[in-house]
Amino acid sequence: MIIHTPDPVLEVHDLTVSYARKPVLWGIDFTLPAGCIAGIIGPNGAGKSTLLKAIMGLIPPSSGHVKLFDRPLAEVRPRVSYVPQRESVDWDFPVSVLDVVLMGRYGKVGLLRNTGAKDRAIAMDCLDHVGMSAFAKRQISQLSGGQQQRVFLARALAQEADVYLMDEPFAGVDAATEQAIVTLLRNMAAAGKTIVVVHHDLQSAQTYFDWIVLLNMHLVAAGPTAQVFTNALIQQAYGGRLSLLSKVGDVLEKREFPSRER
Amino acid sequence: MDQLFDFLSLSDPNVRYVVLGNILLATSAAMVGSFILLQKKALVGDAVSHAVLPGICAAFLFSGSKNTGAMLAGAFVTGWLALAAIDYITARSKIKKDAAIGLVLSVFFGAGMVMMTAIQQSGNAAQSGLDHFLFGKAATLVGTDLLVFGLLAATLLVVVGLFFKAFTLVAFDRPYAESLGYPVRKLDLLLTSLTVLAVVTGITAVGVVLMAAMLITPAAAARYWTDNIRRMVGIAVAFGGFAGLAGAYISFSAPSMPTGPWMVVVSSVIAFASFFLAPRKGIVAKGYTQRKNRRIIAEENTLKLFYHLGEQHDRFDGLRSLPELTQARDMDETQLRPALRRLVGKHLLACQADRWRLTDEGIRRAKRVVRLHRLWELYLTQHMNIAADHVHDDAETIEHILTPELERELEHQLGYPDRDPHNTEIPK
Numbered sequence: 077m078i079i080h081t082p083d084p085v086l087e088v089h090d091l092t093v094s095y096a097r098k099p100v101l102w103g104i105d106f107t108l109p110a111g112c113i114a115g116i117i118g119p120n121g122a123g124k125s126t127l128l129k130a131i132m133g134l135i136p137p138s139s140g141h142v143k144l145f146d147r148p149l150a151e152v153r154p155r156v157s158y159v160p161q162r163e164s165v166d167w168d169f170p171v172s173v174l175d176v177v178l179m180g181r182y183g184k185v186g187l188l189r190n191t192g193a194k195d196r197a198i199a200m201d202c203l204d205h206v207g208m209s210a211f212a213k214r215q216i217s218q219l220s221g222g223q224q225q226r227v228f229l230a231r232a233l234a235q236e237a238d239v240y241l242m243d244e245p246f247a248g249v250d251a252a253t254e255q256a257i258v259t260l261l262r263n264m265a266a267a268g269k270t271i272v273v274v275h276h277d278l279q280s281a282q283t284y285f286d287w288i289v290l291l292n293m294h295l296v297a298a299g300p301t302a303q304v305f306t307n308a309l310i311q312q313a314y315g316g317r318l319s320l321l322s323k324v325g326d327v328l329e330k331r332e333f334p335s336r337e338r
Numbered sequence: 339m340d341q342l343f344d345f346l347s348l349s350d351p352n353v354r355y356v357v358l359g360n361i362l363l364a365t366s367a368a369m370v371g372s373f374i375l376l377q378k379k380a381l382v383g384d385a386v387s388h389a390v391l392p393g394i395c396a397a398f399l400f401s402g403s404k405n406t407g408a409m410l411a412g413a414f415v416t417g418w419l420a421l422a423a424i425d426y427i428t429a430r431s432k433i434k435k436d437a438a439i440g441l442v443l444s445v446f447f448g449a450g451m452v453m454m455t456a457i458q459q460s461g462n463a464a465q466s467g468l469d470h471f472l473f474g475k476a477a478t479l480v481g482t483d484l485l486v487f488g489l490l491a492a493t494l495l496v497v498v499g500l501f502f503k504a505f506t507l508v509a510f511d512r513p514y515a516e517s518l519g520y521p522v523r524k525l526d527l528l529l530t531s532l533t534v535l536a537v538v539t540g541i542t543a544v545g546v547v548l549m550a551a552m553l554i555t556p557a558a559a560a561r562y563w564t565d566n567i568r569r570m571v572g573i574a575v576a577f578g579g580f581a582g583l584a585g586a587y588i589s590f591s592a593p594s595m596p597t598g599p600w601m602v603v604v605s606s607v608i609a610f611a612s613f614f615l616a617p618r619k620g621i622v623a624k625g626y627t628q629r630k631n632r633r634i635i636a637e638e639n640t641l642k643l644f645y646h647l648g649e650q651h652d653r654f655d656g657l658r659s660l661p662e663l664t665q666a667r668d669m670d671e672t673q674l675r676p677a678l679r680r681l682v683g684k685h686l687l688a689c690q691a692d693r694w695r696l697t698d699e700g701i702r703r704a705k706r707v708v709r710l711h712r713l714w715e716l717y718l719t720q721h722m723n724i725a726a727d728h729v730h731d732d733a734e735t736i737e738h739i740l741t742p743e744l745e746r747e748l749e750h751q752l753g754y755p756d757r758d759p760h761n762t763e764i765p766k
Contacts, residue, residue: 133516134513156517164513165510169509169567170564170565171510171567176510182504183519187501187521188501188504190503215566217565
């Protein structure tokens, strides 16, 4: 079941993504309305993070396209913020918490100019929003998992974007941080921001998200939580391995076939 | 001493060239090297520096003389080719990056050595001194060279300075940099070119074999002293500059000495010193912390021992002999004796004719350790569902590190208990 929205902020159109010719996402097609908190839900290896990276243009799609605000990403990049998985960086890197949050301003100041006093003020304000202003001068290796995630969120906030794409922000964080993040996301959504979150906990999904994208290599369902988050559809996403789909993918990889003829 | 003074006064123009040249090349290499290190590409630097040798030889074969400009150009070309080859092999074959680096390094360096041997045996009179490019000879630097190297080094410093922010971002979080629209691939290309340039700048003075060390060692040493990237690059530059100066001095006082190896030796000494002596991260500081911890454990265990004996005899300030103590707890004498001595020194124990007893303060401290031990045991059984006969070992460690705040919190959560899981009293 795929429920489209008339005036979408994010439109993913017939997107196929492959790693080394092996498709990991097949023909994904959905839309998201403005001001929603959307959860991308699916089992391990469903391609949730891949979908986010493809939307951000970090992995080139084999076919299909993505539009944000009805435009290609390159034209609206300042309005889009990406929060990578916390584990994707080396937390022993010699920078302070404030340095990391200031990176959120790098897109605004451009390649060669340095961040100024105004950027610092914004960064401090964002740290305050996630309850981390006391840690501004700390070196990042001294942070706990939950604190690292808060810093990543502050960095995203510093971008002052309209769409936020977050990869597993709830993974490995303490309960207090999880609640703080949920509250923060709700406030952001209330202010008209659109938030897309990769999530794997079915239990909390229902309460956290008002739009759900159920994924398992292909799109199982997308739409408002009440209509899409049904037992039957969850079963379809989680139950039964899609062995045929992965077998076809293996054949494409082995014979070095393109996933589209042209 | 006179020699050192002569050297430092820079009155001899030759000395001036060598010193300036060395410092310029070492500082610019250290600056670029910091980012290579942070991007975890140290081995790539090594491959590049070896790969410039065939370029130098090819340039000599073409021009027939040791023209500095031509050689630098040749070095730049093959250094670049090597990096392109590593990327191509990694992307297009099943060979992994480390193997590709090793492969490219040995193939390019091998080719360079073959060419150099061929040139040396060709009887060309102009070839003498070409082998200096292997290990470097700062004394061969002359005024015109210095101008070239000075320009290269200045370019490096300016470009790295300009892209400092971008390089930091890419090194820390590449996907995020890409998501901000930063030209990540172009920045990679730029850092690669800067690496080749830094190597090329260094080859006359340091030589191709050891140039990688001048890229990486100062940065690796600097990482030990700070957690701030700006300071780290600054310290790396200072270390590199010092190594350059020292190398110049050595080749000034002993002209037959190759400069490159000496610069590398000096910067390695700095790196080893940092490795051992740096505050917090150094081996010595870590060893000191470990020793301190072991002492605390031994002392507190000894106090506890007295307390346990006190519980048995219902008298906490009774005198205990050494055999009595060693019997009561599995603690050997070599550990116990110094602990007893230190505790006497701290007035927690009093010693009378080879027998010891707890002082009042000693009783208080012993009581606290025992208390923490039993509180923790209780916490593990009540809140962690661990069986009562499994909690002792864990509590043995935790009793030494619980702070007064944690102690209060623990008591509060347990509801101010009187008895531990083994039904022994928890002292107040």
